[in-house]
């Protein structure tokens with residue numbers, strides 16, 4: 001496995017490497033067939049690229065730790081939120097999609113998220129749904145301050161994207 005690691009690392013830093021000067025063209029007489037073991041390495045690189053690519057509709061960020069003391073007031077519950085973004089070109093209907101943690105489920109009603117960077121915030125507490133802002137209606141916090149995983153499920157129940165975080169002193173929000 002050791003020989004695969006530099007290739008995977010190269011994929012993760014591809015954006016930086018893309019700016020490097022192109023290598024010189026290899027003359028025909030120096031070209032060789034790609035050995036089978038190197039083809040295997042390339043297959044691993046393709047797999048890594050597929051795993052790293054986030055879907056167009058995905059978690060954007062989560063304020064898992066409501067700023068200030070966790071008093072469980074509705075105002076405090078609503079400053080705990082998780083946000084979605086849709087970087088695709090077309091709006092997506094979220095009706096029947098779900099956001100889940102280990103034991104709780106939020107099911108989207110008749111909601112559409114706009115395309116080209118459309119955002120949507122799901123607040124933990126109670127409130128009246130408005131454009132871009134939805135309310136879970138929970139009487140307690142959903143996202144653990146000490147670390148948690150949020151999963152976005154499609155209407156068919158397929159895991160579409162996840163957001164995982166750990167605990168870090170002084171931090172209340174993370175990008176997904």
Ligand SMILES: [Ca+2]
Nearest residue numbers: 064065141143
């Ligand atoms: Ca929390």
